[in-house]
Amino acid sequence: MYESEEAWREVDAYFVDTLVPEDEALTDARESGRRTTMPQAEVAPNQGKLLAMLCRMSGATRVLEFGTLAGYSTVWLARAVGEKGHVTSLELEEHNAAIARANLEHAGVGERVDVLVGPAADSARRLIKDGVGPYDFVFIDADKPSNPAYLEASLALTRAGSVIVIDNVVRNGAVTDPDSPDDRVQGVRTVLADIARDARLEATALQTVGSKGWDGFTIVHRVS
Ligand code: SAM
Numbered sequence: 001m002y003e004s005e006e007a008w009r010e011v012d013a014y015f016v017d018t019l020v021p022e023d024e025a026l027t028d029a030r031e032s033g034r035r036t037t038m039p040q041a042e043v044a045p046n047q048g049k050l051l052a053m054l055c056r057m058s059g060a061t062r063v064l065e066f067g068t069l070a071g072y073s074t075v076w077l078a079r080a081v082g083e084k085g086h087v088t089s090l091e092l093e094e095h096n097a098a099i100a101r102a103n104l105e106h107a108g109v110g111e112r113v114d115v116l117v118g119p120a121a122d123s124a125r126r127l128i129k130d131g132v133g134p135y136d137f138v139f140i141d142a143d144k145p146s147n148p149a150y151l152e153a154s155l156a157l158t159r160a161g162s163v164i165v166i167d168n169v170v171r172n173g174a175v176t177d178p179d180s181p182d183d184r185v186q187g188v189r190t191v192l193a194d195i196a197r198d199a200r201l202e203a204t205a206l207q208t209v210g211s212k213g214w215d216g217f218t219i220v221h222r223v224s
Pocket residue numbers: 037038041042043066067068069070071072073074090091092093096118119120121141142143146
């Protein structure tokens with residue numbers, strides 16, 4: 001296992017070196033994750049670029065993110081939406097939000113991002129009440145037990161054609177255990193079942209290995 005994890009890291013490093021150059025602002029944002037409440041919980045550089053490319057390929061200019069941390073994924077998303085675009089990112093911890101705001105300023109995208117502090121479910125409820133949206137692209141990457149609530153909120157805040165990406169759906173393979181006592185696993189299993197039942201949605205999920213271990217994404221396309 002150790003050897004394979006080392007190989008996954010090496011391959012990720014090779015891909016990142018070859019295809020995913022980071023400027024100083026992105027590197028600083030990624031490294032400043034160490035000062036947050038969840039060190040090293042940000043997406044990998046090649047995953048950040050995937051999010052940015054999905055945004056650009058789907059023409060997204062309005063993005064909603066659940067889980068800001070130090071704003072590493074947020075920088076990728078904010079750059080992808082362009083000067084006229086906007087990102088709303090929801091974060092529980094003021095401490096993390098302050099680090100993220102500094103990183104976003106440093107990356108030159110502070111003006112196009114709002115980081116809303118507090119439980120994401122409450123912030124999303126306020127966005128719905130205020131009639132904000134629709135968002136073109138949603139990245140769900142906060143507390144995993146709340147994934148079903150975040151999907152429901154996302155459906156109130158998106159339109160036909162929107163894309164929703166949910167991170168960390170594999171959890172070292174634990175996702176296949178229906179009796180898992182881990183409420184993060186149950187949060188993933190419930191949201192996948194909700195997606196599967198919803199006729200408005202088409203979805204797939206992909207396992208990934210790399211610098212973040214063994215995990216994966218669900219990608220959802222809202223068709224109606
Ligand atoms: N998306 C970030 C990135 O890739 O750079 C990583 C986000 S990290 C995995 C999860 C974040 O969700 C943490 O910053 C954590 O404080 C936040 N979080 C946890 N529970 C939350 C809640 N109930 N509401 C909002 N944010 C929450």
